[in-house]
Amino acid sequence: MYTTELKDKNQKSAPVTTVAEDPAKLAAFEARVAADDFIEPKDWMPEAYRKTLVRQISQHAHSEVVGMLPEGNWITRAPSLRRKAVLLAKVQDEGGHGLYLYAAAETLGTSRDEMIEALHTGRAKYSTIFNYPTLTWADIGAIGWLVDGAAIMNQVPLQRTSYGPYARAMVRICKEESFHQRQGYEIMMALAGGSPEQKRMAQNALDRWWWPSLMMFGPPDENSPNTAQSVRWRIKRETNDEIRQRFVDVTVPQAEAIGLKVPDPALTWNEARGSYDFGPIDWEEFYAVVRGEGLVAKERMKARVEAWEKGAWVREAANAHAAKRAHRAAAE
Ligand SMILES: [Fe+2]
Numbered sequence: 001m002y003t004t005e006l007k008d009k010n011q012k013s014a015p016v017t018t019v020a021e022d023p024a025k026l027a028a029f030e031a032r033v034a035a036d037d038f039i040e041p042k043d044w045m046p047e048a049y050r051k052t053l054v055r056q057i058s059q060h061a062h063s064e065v066v067g068m069l070p071e072g073n074w075i076t077r078a079p080s081l082r083r084k085a086v087l088l089a090k091v092q093d094e095g096g097h098g099l100y101l102y103a104a105a106e107t108l109g110t111s112r113d114e115m116i117e118a119l120h121t122g123r124a125k126y127s128t129i130f131n132y133p134t135l136t137w138a139d140i141g142a143i144g145w146l147v148d149g150a151a152i153m154n155q156v157p158l159q160r161t162s163y164g165p166y167a168r169a170m171v172r173i174c175k176e177e178s179f180h181q182r183q184g185y186e187i188m189m190a191l192a193g194g195s196p197e198q199k200r201m202a203q204n205a206l207d208r209w210w211w212p213s214l215m216m217f218g219p220p221d222e223n224s225p226n227t228a229q230s231v232r233w234r235i236k237r238e239t240n241d242e243i244r245q246r247f248v249d250v251t252v253p254q255a256e257a258i259g260l261k262v263p264d265p266a267l268t269w270n271e272a273r274g275s276y277d278f279g280p281i282d283w284e285e286f287y288a289v290v291r292g293e294g295l296v297a298k299e300r301m302k303a304r305v306e307a308w309e310k311g312a313w314v315r316e317a318a319n320a321h322a323a324k325r326a327h328r329a330a331a332e
């Protein structure tokens with residue numbers, strides 16, 4: 001799964017240069033970034049760069065693990081053994097994505113515990129898409145196709161993001177996301193080609209997930225105050241609107257290919273631009289979900305906190321095992 005940097009509309013955007021940086025160091029850093037060099041954990045970096053990355057990578061990590069919940073709900077109800085095995089593998093991948101990303105964020109001087117704390121107390125954001133419920137099996141298809149599809153659009157450019165550990169995590173994640181996208185599309189293809197009732201189910205899932213998927217790319221560029229700085233520092237390689245447009249252009253023909261209709265009466269092919277024009281996005285809904293008013297926001301956090309608490313014994317056992325091994329190694 002994925003995230004773009006999220007903020008409540010009323011939340012002031014964090015000032016990007018609060019610390020007066022050494023101008024010579026800053027100039028050297030900016031020259032390296034402009035030359036497409038990767039910045040590594042031990043390199044000097046401006047404080048605002050570090051902070052932006054910690055926020056973006058940890059939000060991304062949170063989105064991966066919260067993203068396990070809506071699909072996890074369907075593992076026991078998958079319609080066949082094959083679907084169950086595939087979905088199980090996919091949900092496990094998302095857990096792995098969370099792990100790589102938490103580890104990447106830790107290289108910037110934050111700790112796993114701090115990040116988890118921020119998530120569980122509601123201080124940290126995660127992608128709004130996971131606060132929508134999964135009502136039918138077709139939603140699992142729609143999530144793989146659209147949500148993981150949107151994730152790929154966002155994450156492919158991040159393989160060249162300027163921070164080395166984040167970029168490298170993205171390479172592996174992108175490979176897995178493309179499997180996720182295909183498994184989702186294959187579910188949709190099967191339903192859309194099935195009985196009239198199955199086709200209706202697929203259409204209904206597309207109707208509910210289309211607009212929230214477009215919101216996943218984050219607010220329009222004119223309301224995304226940190227975008228310019230993030231593009232300059234190559235934390236982001238493209239703007240929200242650019243990636244959103246590419247997603248629409250790729251996804252509309254996929255819907256048509258399986259006989260489904262994108263729920264947007266304003267959708268038209270613009271010959272001059274070589275792109276689709278599409279209708280206005282309901283940003284009020286987006287900001288409401290960012291504020292925590294999503295249909296299942298409370299349920300998601302409750303499930304996360306419970307999983308964390310129930311997993312305490314695993315963490316304790318792993319620590320005891322590590323201490324025992326270290327002790328034994330020292331004795332030898
Ligand atoms: Fe995924």
Ligand SMILES: [Fe+2]
Binds near residue numbers: 001002094
């Ligand atoms: Fe993922």
